Amino acid sequence: MNLGLLLLRLLLAALLFGHGTQKLFGWFGGAGRAGTAAVFEQWGFVPGRRMVLVAALAELAGAASVAAGLLTPGGCAVVVGTMTVAATATAPNGFWAQKGGCEVPFWYGAVAVVLAFTGPGAWSLDHALGLDRLDGYGWGFAAPALGLAIAVVPLTARSRVLRARTTTTHSTTR
Secondary structure, eight states: OHHHHHHHHHHHHHHHHHHHHHHHHOGGGOOHHHHHHHHHHHHTOSSHHHHHHHHHHHHHHHHHHHHHTSSHHHHHHHHHHHHHHHHHHHGGGOSOGGGTOSHHHHHHHHHHHHHHHHOSOSSSHHHHTTOGGGOSHHHHHHHHHHHHHHHHHHHHHHHHHHHHHHHHHHHHOO
16 A cells, blocks of 8 residues: 555656646646746736746645655645646647546546545655644545635636626727
């Protein structure tokens, strides 16, 4: 079981690292900060460059926490929050990734929820530092709840931007 949890943590962390560095540096075929900012602005996340920085740093922080198995519930909360925001932006395209849907952020967030319930396992810094008490059902429910609470801030700001765009569009077409 511990090997499986380690592999799950490292695979999720590697994918989050890839997504974060695509946004920041254009690595792994990403658009970099400027290109991603343009997409974020279209989605209603303004200012785009700042929101890219926030999203990328959250992905990298979540990846580091999950990979090391250090303060795992907190890292899982960050991943859940970040992926909730990402899934919300892509959900209008449906679920499946090949149509630009929310499948990938949904899956990453779901894996983070599973890790919040199971804990990182014995092969983790949480275990080595005696932080095993962070495992269990309490954190399994608390980490996703905290992640969803974190997501409220950018999603509320986005909602305001999208409403303002709709109002502007309707007033100019009359």
